[in-house]
Amino acid sequence: MFDVLTFLFEQYDDPASRPEREHLTRQLEAAGFEDDEIVDALDWLEGMNPEPFMGVNAGSGLRFYSEDEQERLSVEVRGFIQFLEDNQALTPAQRELVIDRLLALDADDVNPVVTRLVALLVLWSQQAELPVLMGEELLAAVHGDPTMQ
Template sequence: MFDVLVYLYEHYWRPDACPESGQLTRKLSAVGFEPDEISEALTWLDGLNALTQGTACLPAPNSIRVFVDAELDRLGPEALGFLHFLVGAGVLTPTLREVVLDRVLAVPRGPVALDDFKVLVLLVFWSLGEEPDALILDELFVDDEDRLIH
């Protein structure tokens, strides 16, 4: 599923640039993705679209978040730490935090690896037509072992 999501991010600069579902499925299949991967990714994206375009009940800007066991299990310690980093840095508002958490819970398997979690966060911004600032993009894209330290 994550490979399909990364492919979509790399090849379509906005979600509305993607072809309709049937044509997109055929394109992804022609590229070599498996039908179950495609189905999971498109279902996940449909849920993301419903959240970002809908008027769901969202938290107040200064709310405090308490995680339930299912969320902690699905996140895992590394993704949870990175989520706290993004919220603390002001990159994720409480509303975006809830969108990210909803999409983490929508992943068929867990816990979500840190690299996969970063893809989910990136796709949330992508779905809104936004791009995080350069330093956050660096955190989302560059592996720690590839990072140059001055």
């Protein structure tokens, strides 16, 4: 599924420009992705709805994780999300959408690298500016960690 999501991120600068699901499915099949990967990825993307979280930006306060969230999201994952928010890479509403999309994954799939990818996909889906200092950190989820030459 993550390969499909990465492919879509790389193919479409504007997520709104991607074709309808049927055409996109054919395109992904032609690119060599398996049907179950395609269905999972497109279902996951369709669940990316920012509307329920928009009111969060108006409030202020500290985010506490529920017991279930703490069990599913490791300390490293929660710390990275906090790092992104502290450095203004994510708004509170975007943070909540990242958490929502992480919780929509199998618990075994959630790790710091996947969290980077999910944060990047949330920003991409909203056509948000990639923060200058955080952009490289987030893009490492797609392109791998940068190496010194």
